[in-house]
Amino acid sequence: MPQTRGRPRSVESPTGLGTAEDVLHAAGQLFSDRGFSATSTHAIADAAGIRQASLYHYFASKNEILLALLVGTVSPSVGTARSLLATQAPAAARLWALCAWDARLLVNDRFNVGSLYLQPEVNGDYFTEFHALRRELRQAYGQLICDCGDENAVEMIDLVLGLVESVILLRRRDPDGVDDHTAGLVADGALRLISFPPQDFVAAREAGVRLLAALPDSAVRPPG
Amino acid sequence: MPQTRGRPRSVESPTGLGTAEDVLHAAGQLFSDRGFSATSTHAIADAAGIRQASLYHYFASKNEILLALLVGTVSPSVGTARSLLATQAPAAARLWALCAWDARLLVNDRFNVGSLYLQPEVNGDYFTEFHALRRELRQAYGQLICDCGDENAVEMIDLVLGLVESVILLRRRDPDGVDDHTAGLVADGALRLISFPPQDFVAAREAGVRLLAALPDSAVRPPG
The missing domain is CATH 1.10.357 (Tetracycline Repressor; domain 2)
Incomplete structure (x- = not known):
């Protein structure tokens, strides 16, 4: 599967709105379904179709993702x-x-x-x-x-x-x-x-x- | 410290209302402070001043504790x-x-x-x-x-x-x-x-x- 240099993706952007929005979308669903503590940044990256390292390109921490959602x-x-x-x-x-x-x-x-x-x-x-x-x-x-x-x-x-x-x-x-x-x-x-x-x-x-x-x-x- | 046979306690009942109530009290505080998922039965037993095995004498699972609280x-x-x-x-x-x-x-x-x-x-x-x-x-x-x-x-x-x-x-x-x-x-x-x-x-x-x-x-x- 071809990958864009620097921000490798395993799939197309699920929201079509770019990676940051994909991460918020995935995290919103996971936090709401499982709770904040039970959700890892690994699981969020997975659901957003990106690598964990790419997630940290957009958000410094899980707290920062929750803050953006709130x-x-x-x-x-x-x-x-x-x-x-x-x-x-x-x-x-x-x-x-x-x-x-x-x-x-x-x-x-x-x-x-x-x-x-x-x-x-x-x-x-x-x-x-x-x-x-x-x-x-x-x-x-x-x-x-x-x-x-x-x-x-x-x-x-x-x-x-x-x-x-x-x-x-x-x-x-x-x-x-x-x-x-x-x-x-x-x-x-x-x-x-x-x-x-x-x-x-x-x-x-x-x-x-x-x-x-x-x-x-x-x-x-x-x-x- | 003397222990009652069968249900060993490391401390006096914190609530004075018996072990089941101690467990609910400890779990209520921990679930509320940290969330349900982030709280282990080990942490609950610890806060209630009992061994984890004793906790299971009263409640079959963490779910059962949450159910009793709800x-x-x-x-x-x-x-x-x-x-x-x-x-x-x-x-x-x-x-x-x-x-x-x-x-x-x-x-x-x-x-x-x-x-x-x-x-x-x-x-x-x-x-x-x-x-x-x-x-x-x-x-x-x-x-x-x-x-x-x-x-x-x-x-x-x-x-x-x-x-x-x-x-x-x-x-x-x-x-x-x-x-x-x-x-x-x-x-x-x-x-x-x-x-x-x-x-x-x-x-x-x-x-x-x-x-x-x-x-x-x-x-x-x-x-x-």
Whole structure:
């Protein structure tokens, strides 16, 4: 089998997106199926169709691969949050849009990588970048919830975030039971959680849908 | 050091509750800190202060230990759900009570064992008993939500369960950030999620608190 000099491959790129993406794809599947600790870089290289030495050309360690996967589950939502915070739409519409977008990302993520949040290893110092992005996302949720005028806004932030992230648990239990409709239900649920007035509900959702449609492609990576 | 014949111990029972409980205690901590795959039965026996051979006197395998821990996070809630379904109180009060009790169990669980739900191994056939208990619990939630009269009851079941279980994710992020107050917020949030009328809210919560206080000790293991 012919091999390209420098980065020998035993097979064609499985994702067609290049070696780094092949590695992330393989690792996402293996971490999700077997867990982080039980997966070796050797197994990842094998599944990606490359030699272990080639893997280290792209990622310094297994931790770095996990970090890249985790950052990939949060940074698109942070981009969307920044765009939504910069618009002038009503806070409830922006909150609906952020919840729906974020939940849709978790619904459509290929390997439910969000479930890796709970791997014990993620608490370590290596993952500071991931935790900083999550903090920024949480602050964006917090600001929108406060702007909606809920008098218990601060206490609601974690419940709203928890509702959005519960998509991870739903998928784990029933992989085919969640879809984009679930993401809309989650966003509706967030407005109910913060006691948003029922009479203003439909308008907020419709404005939220319009906001999502108008998001600049450059600011966000569309999920799915 | 003196040793009891048959079940030699290198140290006193760390929990004071006997060897089986020592093993569960040690395994709960190790699985939660390092993950299931990365924990050996040797390490568990070591942390429990017993020999590996003694561990196998109580548990046939590492899977059986994980199963016992998982069942321990769900069966008390199933007991509470059965008791609540058998009472004649209004459905909203019973739903509030079930959510609060269930969330309090997850809040107070020593090692956030609920986080083990997401270990990939839990999908295997070995854990059928756990999955059957979870199905029964989900059905109880479903019946109470339907009895509350929400027209979208079926779609709400997973959101309400997701909200309750999001306590697991909150604890993972901020171990000191959840307490019994959080459990009350979660139960309030569940009633808001199913669009329970705000004017009936306080009465439902007060009745829920009374229901919890009246639960028979025999039906449930009190959390905490």
